[in-house]
Amino acid sequence: MTDLAPRQKLWVERDGRVVMSDYRLRLLELVRETGSLAQAAATMKLSYRRAWGKVKEIEENLGYALVESAVGGAGGGKTELTPAGCELVEAYRRFKERMDEALERVYTEEMLRGPGPR
Amino acid sequence: MTDLAPRQKLWVERDGRVVMSDYRLRLLELVRETGSLAQAAATMKLSYRRAWGKVKEIEENLGYALVESAVGGAGGGKTELTPAGCELVEAYRRFKERMDEALERVYTEEMLRGPGPR
Numbered sequence: 001m002t003d004l005a006p007r008q009k010l011w012v013e014r015d016g017r018v019v020m021s022d023y024r025l026r027l028l029e030l031v032r033e034t035g036s037l038a039q040a041a042a043t044m045k046l047s048y049r050r051a052w053g054k055v056k057e058i059e060e061n062l063g064y065a066l067v068e069s070a071v072g073g074a075g076g077g078k079t080e081l082t083p084a085g086c087e088l089v090e091a092y093r094r095f096k097e098r099m100d101e102a103l104e105r106v107y108t109e110e111m112l113r114g115p116g117p118r
Numbered sequence: 119m120t121d122l123a124p125r126q127k128l129w130v131e132r133d134g135r136v137v138m139s140d141y142r143l144r145l146l147e148l149v150r151e152t153g154s155l156a157q158a159a160a161t162m163k164l165s166y167r168r169a170w171g172k173v174k175e176i177e178e179n180l181g182y183a184l185v186e187s188a189v190g191g192a193g194g195g196k197t198e199l200t201p202a203g204c205e206l207v208e209a210y211r212r213f214k215e216r217m218d219e220a221l222e223r224v225y226t227e228e229m230l231r232g233p234g235p236r
Contacts, residue, residue: 004137008217009127012229019122070211095228101219109128110213 002033006107014090019061020092027054028081031067037079057073062088122140124225128217130210145172146199146207149185152181176225180206 011021018024031038042093061067066085070078081089129139136142148158159169177184184203188196199207 004130004132006213007129007131010221011125012225013124013125014122068154091229095124095224096227098224099220102217102224103128106213106216106220107130111209 004111006111008099008103008104010096012060017061019058020088022096024054024058025089025092025096028058028085029052029093031055031079032081032086032089035078035080037067037069040047122229124221124229126217126221128214132179135179137176138206140214142172142176142215143210144177145169146184146203147171147211149197150199150204150207153196155185155187158180158231 007032013066025107027044027046030043033039034040035057036103037055038048041048044051046054055067064084065082065090067079068082070080127140130137143144145158145164149155152158152161153172153205155169159166162169164172170223173185182202183200183212184206185197188198
């Protein structure tokens, strides 16, 4: 089984609706890195409208603000994560990384050990 | 976030093709429990043909036999897991159960701890 590889998809639900996911993490991390929802959207090949809608959807599901926008200056508007938004991104990032580690470790321990066909 | 819940989907791939998954585990476990591919298929609301095809597909991807059929007797044919099939089912079951435990534990530790909005 040497070229077999374990995979996982993670998300967080409320009442059957996806609240947070790897995809949403990426969008929020790009906002944090670039300070711009437009740039984050472009990197993910989303329209600005769609990216904005996605952020608003997550905020609605969670019940608190994730981004704040500052208009103006020479460079135009800027979008930043709120402290709660930063905290969510960091917590979900740790959650995801620890689960990725667990996936490799548990797969190796349970599926690749002992005798038998590989 | 008390009514938020973490979710995961697990599978094993080879060259981008799904080799093993929760769905395939269920099919093989039902064969083991009932001794009958027809019954396993019925429980999963699959046609016999489709269930058979799925088992053959997993065998082809793994390169070894998972089931063996015995014809005859008063009750008709019987399908059983091979020793390697049993081993695969048991290993994947443990893999899945440990990952389910990890999901709850890591989610609680990373997403539900500390101050901040819940």
